[in-house]
Amino acid sequence: VSETLARGREVTLVDLVDRLLGGGVVISGDITLAVADIDLVHVSLRALVASVETVAEGRP
Amino acid sequence: VIYVYAIGDRQSRGDVDSISEGAVAAFVKRDVAGAPAPDSDSLLHHDRVVFSLMDGGAVLPMRFGSIVREEADVRDMLAQRRDKLERRLEHVRGCVEFGARATWRSPRQAETDAPAGHAFMLAKLRARSAARWLVDELSSPLAELATDTRVELCPRDDTAFAASYLVARDHAGLFEHRARALTHATPEATLVLSGPWPPYSFSGDLDG
Numbered sequence: 326v327s328e329t330l331a332r333g334r335e336v337t338l339v340d341l342v343d344r345l346l347g348g349g350v351v352i353s354g355d356i357t358l359a360v361a362d363i364d365l366v367h368v369s370l371r372a373l374v375a376s377v378e379t380v381a382e383g384r385p
Numbered sequence: 386v387i388y389v390y391a392i393g394d395r396q397s398r399g400d401v402d403s404i405s406e407g408a409v410a411a412f413v414k415r416d417v418a419g420a421p422a423p424d425s426d427s428l429l430h431h432d433r434v435v436f437s438l439m440d441g442g443a444v445l446p447m448r449f450g451s452i453v454r455e456e457a458d459v460r461d462m463l464a465q466r467r468d469k470l471e472r473r474l475e476h477v478r479g480c481v482e483f484g485a486r487a488t489w490r491s492p493r494q495a496e497t498d499a500p501a502g503h504a505f506m507l508a509k510l511r512a513r514s515a516a517r518w519l520v521d522e523l524s525s526p527l528a529e530l531a532t533d534t535r536v537e538l539c540p541r542d543d544t545a546f547a548a549s550y551l552v553a554r555d556h557a558g559l560f561e562h563r564a565r566a567l568t569h570a571t572p573e574a575t576l577v578l579s580g581p582w583p584p585y586s587f588s589g590d591l592d593g
Contacts, residue, residue, distance in 0.1 A: 336432070338425060340484050340579040343547065345428050345449035348585030350392060352451070352462055 387459060388414040388421070389451045391435045391583070392470055393444035401438060404456055406463035409470050412438055413459065420450045435583045443478040445470065445588040473588060476533070480551045481581035483560055485527060487519050487545040489574040513538055515573070516545040523567050523576050524548045530560045535586050545574050549586035557581055 390401065395410040397403075403410040412434075421427040428449060435446045453459050463470065491512045516538045524546060528534040531550035540547045552560045564578040 334436075334581060335579050336429075336582075337577070337579055340486070340582075341425070341428050341432060344482075344484070344549075344582060344585035345431060345446075348549075348588060349446040349448035349451075350588045351448050352466075 386417055386419065386452045386454055387456065388417045389447045389453055389459065390414070390431060391438050391444040391446045392463070392474075393438060394442040394474060396441055398438045398441040401434060404459045404463075406460045407467055409463050409467060409474070411459045411463060412444070417452065420452050423450070432583070439481070439583055443474045444583055445473055445477065446583045446585050447588075477551060477584040477587055479555075480532060480553050480584065481557055482584045482586055483527075483531075483550045483552055483557075483564070483578065483580035484548070484582065484586075485524065485550070485564060485579070486547045486577045487516075487523055487574040488543055488577055489519070489545045491515075491539070491542050491545070512545075519545045519571065519574050520548075522571055523574065526567065527560065527564055530556050530563065533587055551584060551587050552581075 387404075390412045392409060392411050395403075395405045395408050398412060401412045402415060403412050405411075421431070431449050435444060438444045453462070520536055520538070524534070524536055527548070527550055531552050533551040534548060536546055536548045538546050550560065561578065564576065567576045568578075569575060
């Protein structure tokens with residue numbers, strides 16, 4: 326199923342950053358050791374986004 | 386430690402390792418050194434793995450960088466939140482996520498470079514009002530094809546709105562077709578489509 330969907334998939338870095346760092350399941354409490362250092366990651370990747378337009382996607 | 390990519394129905398998903406508890410499983414990579422490097426390669430890798438997991442059934446992607454100490458913690462996490470997880474899996478089952486951003490030169494940007502005080506607030510209100518109008522024009526026709534929609538107004542100065550749509554796979558082609566037709570539907574903004582994605586925007590905070 327995903328092979329068909331993946332064929333024309335468009336993934337831009339700004340959308341990738343927004344979804345992976347702002348979305349997804351978050352578990353609070355002490356089970357999850359870390360969700361990286363999201364603020365820091367966000368800042369550094371946002372700087373990258375400013376200089377990169379589109380990440381070409383070759384899906385498996 | 387264990388890196389957790391996603392949570393999904395308990396069934397085999399190719400080469401990705403899993404830890405199961407009842408009917409749900411966490412899809413993981415064991416024995417990692419720590420959280421992945423915060424770079425685009427790591428983000429793309431996470432996304433590719435989660436996207437491939439969708440072949441085997443419904444998945445809820447984890448927030449990028451989620452690591453857990455040991456297998457028992459993963460089992461506890463699944464067991465304690467089983468009902469919520471199963472409800473959310475049901476919500477996203479058979480669906481993919483699409484994203485759409487309306488990029489524009491904001492009325493707020495257009496006012497002046499650095500408006501102050503009262504003028505700034507008025508400009509901000511005008512921008513939000515214009516963004517709402519663009520949501521009606523550009524997002525509402527897409528939301529009609531979605532089972533769930535999230536919209537954020539003016540997330541950045543260059544973006545009138547950013548929206549995420551949960552769309553049944555059977556409607557994915559129709560959704561893309563309609564979105565492309567809306568790309569330049571208004572002179573005020575350009576609609577930029579992305580996806581399909583795993584349902585990042587419809588997984589959320591399980592403990593919130």
